[in-house]
Amino acid sequence: MCTALLLAVYLPTLAQDGDGWQIKGFVDTYHALRTRSPYDWMSSRTRVRGEVERVWGHSTAFVSANLTYNTLLQARTGIQLREAYLDHRAEHWGLRAGRQLVIWGVADALRITDQVSPMDMTEFLAQDYDDIRQPVNALRLYAFTPIMKMEAVVVPLFEGYVLPVDRANPWSVLPTGTALPLRYAPEGCEPKFRMKNAEYGARLGFNLPGVDFSLSGLYTWNKQPVVDYELGLGELLVKPQYYRMGMVGADISVPWGQVVLRGEGAFNIGKHYSYTPFAPAVQKGFNAVNWMVGLDWYAPNEWTISGQFSMEGILNYEDCIAQKNHQMLGTLNVSKKLINSTLQLSDFTYYDITNRGWFSRFSVDYALSDQIHLSCGYDWLGARTDEGIFGQYRKNSEVWVKARYSF
Template sequence: MKAFNRLSAGLCLSVFLFCPVHGVWGQGAGESSWQLKGLVDTYHAFRSEKPNDWMSSRTRLRGEVGKNFAGSSLFVSFNATYNALLKERTGFELREAYLDHRQEHWGFRLGRQLVIWGAADGVRITDLVSPMDMTEFLAQDYDDIRMPVNALRFFVFNDKIKLELLAVPTFEGYKLPTDAANPWSVLPKETPRSLVWDAEGSRPELRLSNVEYGGRLSFALPGVDFSLAALHTWNKMPVIEYKPSGSQLTVSPRYYRMGFVGGDVSKPLGQFVLRGEAAFNLGKHFSYIQQAASTPQKGFNTINWLVGADWYAPHEWTVMAQFSSESIFKYESYVAQPRHNSLLTLCVSKKLLDSNLQLSDFTYFDLNHKGWFSRFTADYALNDHIHLLAGYDWFGGSEGMFGPYKHNSEVWAKAKYCF
């Protein structure tokens, strides 16, 4: 009932937002006006091996409302979702809500917004401002996995150079699935003790000393784009701590300060685009193996880097490959992550039927643990507004980040209407 009330409240708010749109839709181009767009989609997936149970079943209304006036703009986006399996995800969610103002050489954006840094595709190197929603692991569109933050961004720019200064006053961390009924739960599945998730007191308090801040200097020069960035932040993926007590094992998330300096570069060469990105992380904390639960936490310095190439081939083929690796300095054997952790990604796509059908496959391959996650997608544009999609998510491996989901391979279907 509470979920239904939340959803009803959200729908009422969406109607309230839409009302003024209709009233000013026909204003002239020179006057301020409201813009409305959005989508309705429904997504369903079932496990491809026994017991062939449902892995996901959700329907969503996404609304986006904007207003432009005198060099400024307002933007609000929201989700009204019904989730048949994860009842706590049913309801209304305010996604973005910000004011954007631009002058000739400066501007700012204030409010709840997505912050995207770096040149990598589906891999986080310097893109550490916006956290991730891992409720269904990576079995969602990447745009839906990325979460907004409350931030103030100040810009100074000209035709070739852009300086961005950033402040994030309120903490936002990864959204992790901890319900044992969720097939994507991050909790250990086979333990001799009963598990208790205890997140009380784990989030950083709202105070000035906990503000995240940083900046990014970007250059768009003839033949090459590159940027330099620095950030004093929090590790949005928490360290998982285990505390055994009698027949129980208490699992708690802990967040720690960290920083990085780094940058990215992108250069087109004919049909190819070469990309690179690197970050030197300062004081990054990691989860420990359960046997080292009593070992005090400490931060490590790491180097995280990526190289990639995109090939926009003839006949509407696209091939994108990336290799990334993170190395931990002064490594200790009780750290759960390997000293050198490497990941390979490969995306291949092809358009057919006058570009109305796109077949694609995006694969992550964990080189350390020989595990993988591969998402095959067939996307057919029925018309300009309606897309019908189907695909298969294939998991493999016994250890590492994909090993826990080796039995979660799934068949899925999705329909999307954009307006």
């Protein structure tokens, strides 16, 4: 940890004005405690993020990495390369090659057409969304005019969701109370590194007076695996399975004074879903429609209020599917800045309308200076039943504190 602190102090001195280099990053520490019995630690981690950028002409090289110490999950301790890419932009075309984030769509913290980059669900939604979305190794080609931008992307190596399967993790997705001991067995389940397994897609966007919209298509894999259960020797094997799927989608954003209206929709082709345990049916793909409408109000006196409603419907639904036919989800984000914008109060809430469960993060962020932010908050989780994405975590409400120094 002393090495991390020395890096945070020393790295900024390496960049000199005018030499094309820029070095920046941050140090943050985050700790969360469960607010009900057994009142145990839900998270305790400290991280150094370093970002190095070199610009020459129309080209850029960018590298970012994390040095993390995680008290609760020792497997998460170490150095992790986050992004590393080369970018070149000409007058009407460009390319970016390497490890990078790919962000599509206009939904806020919801995945509709944004299906290229996988998610890190190690701490469920109790992380910043920028940390939940994960980079991929990809090649992106661009063509653009003042009103149009076309993007083509190829991802040669599959990367799926990072799932919490460590028993020490309070966010573990493995069920408890089973008659046989469980063992997560991902060996040999991921698609192999072959050309036929590559992902590819394209997005065409337009910036017109009074409206922005885009069309997209993607041939990909289900990044969140379908879970199969198999009987082993005195144990139950939990095996993640990945299947091909297609997606065609569109999104639109319309500003209207202080209000922005947003919409996004995707038609998923051949998407696979987890079945109920030991269902007799054979796995197959289903077509599904997933859509969202949202509204953002940038109100006077530094208020911001945003709401979204989304729904996924499975065509030709069958009872063996663990997910309900129509899955409805709403979000509400309310924030207010005070004291010359140095103090921000905010609350972001997910509400599972179908299964009546929720996750609500209330936070207070104070800028002690331009470099130092102190924050704290409360994550409230609840559900009426064990079903849905929040049901298994309804006992995981927590209080947390966080400090961050940017350099």
